[in-house]
Amino acid sequence: MNTNMIVVAHAARINMDYPPNTLEGIKTCMDRGLEYIEVDLAPLAHGDFILFHNERLDQVTNRRGDVFTLNEDEKRELFYTGKSSGVDRAIHVSSLAEILDVISGDERIKELQLDIKVYPTSLVHEQLLKHLVEMIRPAKDKLRVTSCADWIIIKLRELDASIKLGFDPQFYVDFRESSEEYPPFKANRFGYLDDHPVAHQKWGSALDYLMARADSLWHMGAAADVWYMRYEFLLHSLKDGFDWGEYLHGRGVAVDAWTVDLEAGKDRGNDKGENKGERETLEKLKKLNVDRITSNTPLEWVRVLDKAD
Numbered sequence: 001m002n003t004n005m006i007v008v009a010h011a012a013r014i015n016m017d018y019p020p021n022t023l024e025g026i027k028t029c030m031d032r033g034l035e036y037i038e039v040d041l042a043p044l045a046h047g048d049f050i051l052f053h054n055e056r057l058d059q060v061t062n063r064r065g066d067v068f069t070l071n072e073d074e075k076r077e078l079f080y081t082g083k084s085s086g087v088d089r090a091i092h093v094s095s096l097a098e099i100l101d102v103i104s105g106d107e108r109i110k111e112l113q114l115d116i117k118v119y120p121t122s123l124v125h126e127q128l129l130k131h132l133v134e135m136i137r138p139a140k141d142k143l144r145v146t147s148c149a150d151w152i153i154i155k156l157r158e159l160d161a162s163i164k165l166g167f168d169p170q171f172y173v174d175f176r177e178s179s180e181e182y183p184p185f186k187a188n189r190f191g192y193l194d195d196h197p198v199a200h201q202k203w204g205s206a207l208d209y210l211m212a213r214a215d216s217l218w219h220m221g222a223a224a225d226v227w228y229m230r231y232e233f234l235l236h237s238l239k240d241g242f243d244w245g246e247y248l249h250g251r252g253v254a255v256d257a258w259t260v261d262l263e264a265g266k267d268r269g270n271d272k273g274e275n276k277g278e279r280e281t282l283e284k285l286k287k288l289n290v291d292r293i294t295s296n297t298p299l300e301w302v303r304v305l306d307k308a309d
Helices: 023-031 072-076 096-104 126-142 150-159 206-221 231-239 244-249 276-288 298-308
Strands: 006-009 036-043 049-051 111-116 143-147 165-167 226-230 254-258 292-295
Touching: 006 254, 006 298, 023 036, 023 096, 049 096, 096 111, 096 126, 111 126, 126 143, 126 150, 143 150, 143 226, 150 165, 150 206, 226 231, 226 244, 231 244, 231 254, 231 276, 244 254, 254 276, 276 298, 292 298
Parallel strands: 006 036, 006 292, 036 111, 111 143, 143 165, 165 226, 226 254, 254 292
Antiparallel strands: 036 049
C-alpha cells in the first residue's frame, strides 16, 4: 500500500468545534501539522468569492437567500449562527481574499484546495473566472482549484496553464443513494447513477460500461492532474473489475478518495494500537492504490499512516 498517501483535511475541519470552511479551521489545521487542506469556494455575482458550501444561506448563517446574490456589504456582515457553528459565538464567513492573505507567507501549508461549488442559482461565467485567476496568482503555488464542473476546469486551464487543477466526475457518474439535489439522477442496471444515454444501453458487463465511461470522462477532465472520486464509487467500480487508480495513473493523474473517515479517539483493539475498522479500511485503500484521501478525521489518518510506515 502507498503509505505516503497525502491526507487532505475536508472543509478545514478536524473536529465539530467550529463550522466548515472557516479561517479558524484553516489556522487550526496548520497548527496541528496538516499540510493539505480543502475548502469550498462559492462565487458571488459581483465577482468575489467566499468559503461556503451550500447554495442558500438559510439555517446556517444570520442571513437568508441565495449565496450568489450577496453584495459586498452583506458579505462583510455574514456570520455562521451559534447553533450551526458548534460554539457559543458567531463566526465570520471568510472571503477568499482573507484566506489568501493568511496562507501566502505561511510555509506550514503545502496546498489549499479551493473546490468551486456550482448551483442552478449561480452563473460561473468567464469574467468571474478571470477575476479568480487574478486573485490567486500571487499564491497559486500553494493552491489547487477543483470542481465537478469540467467546463470550469477547462476554462481555467485556458486562462492560466500553470494553475494546479482537480476534477471530480460525480456530476456524470457516481455510486450513492439517489438525490434530487444534483445530477446524475438515473440509475443503470449496474447500480451506477448516470444520466447519459450510453449508460442505459444493454452493456454485456459493468466492466464494459465503466471502460467506455472512463474514456469519455477522460476527454472532459484531462486538464486536471488530480481526480477526486467518491470512496464508495471507487470500491464499487473495483468490485466490478475496473480499477480507476490504474486507469488514471496510466495517464499521469493522481487519485483522491473522498470522504474516508476513521473513528477519532476510539480505543485500540490490540497491542499494536490498531482496531478492526482501521485495518479493514487500510486494506480497501491498498486495493484502490489511491494517492490521496480526503477526510473529516485527518489527524487519525496521519497517525495510522505514520504507524504503517
